[in-house]
Amino acid sequence: MSLVKLSIKGISYSQTQNGAYALILNEVDGERKLPIVIGAFEAQSIAIALEKEIKPPRPLTHDLFKNFAERFDIVVKQVIIHKLVDGVFYSSLICERDKIEEIIDARTSDAIALALRFNAPIFTYKNILDKAGIYLKSNTAESDSGAQEIDDVLSNPETFGREEESNQSGDVYSKHSLQELNDLLDQAVSQEDYEKAAKIRDEISRR
Structure with missing residues (x-):
């Protein structure tokens, strides 16, 4: 079976499952x-x-795994989404130490979080993409028609590609100066409120 390389398009909040998010991967x-x-x-x-510019004050679980692996010269070479059963994706970490390769079973979300930290490529098999992949009729996913198609597949997530802040929160942050926003960003990161930090970073980027 041939492998297909994937990239990360973004994350959107899913209304179909409370507290869940939709990770969107692109066929490269x-x-x-x-x-x-x-x-x-x-x-x-x-x-x-x-979001490279947001650095948590203490390592998160996936950061800890990376630090642990690097201390013992373990490298994650690639991630493969290798199976789809009853709507559940199964993935493997392809790791290497002292030129010895090991395959470790992992949840797909954990595997991708680690792939990002190790700059490791993400793959799936063609038959999985044939079964679960979707086409967009529009040229770009960010267009209204493209977003609507994603909404139909994911039962109307709030956004496509990334989670957007509500108009209310946007209005609140738009009233702050750039210095105030940077202070709020530092405070949010120190409190490990990364969702708030991401929204503030978006407002700073718009300035």
Whole structure:
């Protein structure tokens, strides 16, 4: 079976399952998307790894795993989403130490969070993408029609690609100066409120 390389498109909140998020993966050499529902903690960990400028004051679980692995010269070479059964994705970490390769079973959300931290590529098999991948009729997922197609697949998530702040929170942050926003960002990170920190970072990026 041939492997298909994937990249991370983003994360969106899923209304179909309370407290769950939809991780959207892109087919690198194609147009299909692979949506995977993940938990809030894993979504937060992936979002932090994607947002390079947000650094937690203490290591999260996936950061701890990376620090532990590096201390013992273990490298995550790649992640493979290798099975889909009853709507559940199964993944493996392909690790290497002293030129010896080991395969470790992992939840897909954990595997992707670690892949980001090790800069490891993510793959799935063609038959899995054929079964669970979706095509967008529009040219870009960010367009209204593209977002609607993702909404239909994921039973109307609030956003596509990344979680957007509500208009109310946007109005609140828009009233702050850039210095105040940076102070609020530091405070949110120190309190480990990374969801709030991401929203503040979005407002800073718009300035």
